Amino acid sequence: MPELPEVEVVRAGLARWVVGRRIDSVDVVEPRSLRRHRPGPEHFTATLAGREITDAVRRGKYLWLLLTSGNDPAPLAMLAHLGMSGQLLVKPPEAPAERHLRVRVTFDDRDLQLRFVDQRIFGSLQVTELVTTADGGPGGLGRTGLPLLPPEVAHIARDPLDPAFDDSDFADRVRARHTGIKRALLDQSLISGIGNIYADEALWRAALHYARPTETLTRTAIARLTDAVRQVFGEALDAGGTSFDALYVNVNGESGYFDRSLDVYGRAGEPCKRCGTPIVREKFMNRSSHFCPVCQRKR
Template sequence: MPELPEVETVRAGLAPALTNAVVTAVDVLDARSFKRHPGGVEDFKATIIGSKILAVVRRGKFLWMPLELPANRSGDYKLAMVGHLGMSGQMLLRTPGFADDKLTRVIIQARTADGQIVEMRFVDQRLFGSLAIDELVPTKDGMPGGYSNGIGETATGQSAWWLNLIPASAAHITRDPLDVNFDEKAVLTRFKTKNSGIKRVLLDQQTLSGIGNIYADESLWRSQLHYDQPAASLSTAKAKELLEHVREILAKAVTEGGTSFDEQYKNVNGESGYFAVSLNAYGMTGMPCKRCGTEIKRENWMNRGSHFCPKCQKLKI
């Protein structure tokens, strides 16, 4: 499941090829990938073909590409293509004619800054992912919308027009823990208002973003917290420790290129990530806990699985 490290790996892979590339064609193999685009397939094509991609930006699990529209229809529009990988989305970079990738839903062809033609193939088995064009709006805190290479400065040192903007459809997503403008105080305060279990809160993208089932389980294992421990019951010190572990785990996973647990996550070259070898809880059902040797348990929780050590992650009332 693509979470922050996987999405960042994709972003970092796309950015060098697509920054300043101009979209030349869009091939839609499955219109359902556009269910988040209100205007439908034709409107998407009409807007993006001929537009220049100015950057590839990420906040949490959301990706977007600010667009420079052709001169004849620029107007006042500040638009971006927004992509979400959902459960099983991939964005592969291929050259035209490269062997077909199974389950490709959309192919966006572009001419790169140095004149090469590339294809961004959007592959998505479960169709929870999506592509859309959306309006960019100012961020709530006035800081950059998300992470991108070169922090959006032009050659003259001025900020790019899109820097402090975010797609309207992602504006409610809070900053992720690797964002330089991550507001830890606000997150700690919010924890104190939440009676839900800490895992539910970690997965709430409106509290902090980028964490999914894998990194939630890993962070809780590391912090020796039970998934149902009420968030408000954590001391500030414990909550800070948890956030520190979240940051360390996410950062390490980014350097490993993310976690490939099955065929559903690949980088832009179709390669798997290496973080799976570092997992201590997720997917380790029946294996000995690396801290105490007790068998890792998996419990059904919120329509998914929760992996934890029953000995070192006890619920404390």
């Protein structure tokens, strides 16, 4: 599944290429990709037609395109979740249709199309009415900074790249938990956007064992971990994301390549880049954790 840097790369691409454009028409090739839009495909296409996209916003791994509302009583957005294999591609209309094309949005200038491609159909699109954020801050990372977000995303916490993320509050909430630190990092209601790969990478940089009890962590250690998450995210964004197959691509169809720079994930048996000790892989929540048994001792 794409992690936060992948989704942020897509959001930035959408902000560059589709914000400010007006939707002319929508072609639903696969109705299952609209299963979360309960009024159905016809309502989806009719609602989007004629609206301008005013912002591309992301919270955690969710992203949405803010729309002009016209006479609607509440602000509207097209909410996208990429699932396991969803892609949002910006292509010229004459470009051949992708094999797994599910939804095609054509703009009134006829220069570009926004295409939702999804091999496994775990992703989805829907039009939703926005609500006010609980804390009064921006709904997510975007240009406008409006205090609005889809209700479907309201339970998702802010991520460390969000300017409204509160480091002190995060430290307090972590220390109040009674769980392992990696489990806490993967809890999207506590901190969003961190998946298995980047959790391992950040924990290695912060020299913390993945099972370290959260209540034993000092505020200094949590601050070190939060900084490590931001560093990993920042480097992944610079590189274009992490990709292990052809499923993740950005809006221009270019695969990410941050996997070439991973320090610990997927390197079981290879020497730690800090101390030379072989990296260990252990089962964790039906997945795996990778760590250095010397640099990341469980206390």
